Amino acid sequence: QVQLKETGPGLVQPTQTLSITCTVSGFSLTSYYMQWVRQTPGKGLEWMGFIRSGGSTEYNSEFKSRLSISRDTSKNQVFLKMNSLKTEDTGVYYCARGATRVSYWFAYWGQGTLVTVSS
Amino acid sequence: EIVLTQSPTTMAASPGEKVTLTCRASSSVSYMHWYQQRSGTSPKLWIYETSKLASGVPNRFSGSGSGTSYSLTINSMETEDAATYYCQQGSSYPWTFGGGTKLELK
Secondary structure (H helix, E strand, O other): OOEEEEEOOOEEOOOOOEEEEEEEEOOOOOOOOEEEEEEEOOOEEEEEEEEOOOOOEEEOOOOOOOEEEEEEHHHOEEEEEEOOOOHHHOEEEEEEEOOOOOOOOOOEEOOOEEEEEOO | OOOEEEEOOEEEEOOOOOEEEEEEEEEEEOOOEEEEEOOOOOOEEEEEOOOEEOOOOOOOEEEEEEEEEEEEEEOOOOHHHOEEEEEEEOOOOOOEEOOOEEEEEO
């Protein structure tokens, strides 16, 4: 069955770079868009961006200048990297997938990984 | 950016009561999608493309709407329905979520 699991650092210092890995099983990354969504106390749920089945990306302009999404299809992993972290970036980061190859909603979610930005 | 405004922010309903949650978009969207989230867990897809129930969602739930106004209705409130519900649009970048409605049991 479809499974997604995020792995993150837990604690990140302000100004540093956040790196999170989403490991998937039950499907191929070359067949589906993979999404990143975060949930913060200040802004709630926010769509961050996605990587298409073909490997191109789309980002929320809110994060565009500091966000990068990539993948390793051989390892069934999707990566989120975001630099210049601020305390407001504290929250839970989710990877998600649509129901079909191109979906405009999120049918499957990982458990999320809590990221705390603090010195 | 399309802003989604959910109302009410919080509400309480008694078992058996009919409940309607509303989501208004700042510009017209093609569809609205809804998620249920319980404390400490990931959001779950609940309703997609405005009115289609996700797998496993009880048929006491329904969704409707068009343009800028959408709603999620529970025909008869049950204990397990207490949760926070979020709407989401994927019609226009950036995709956005509403602020949520926290539904409590009275």
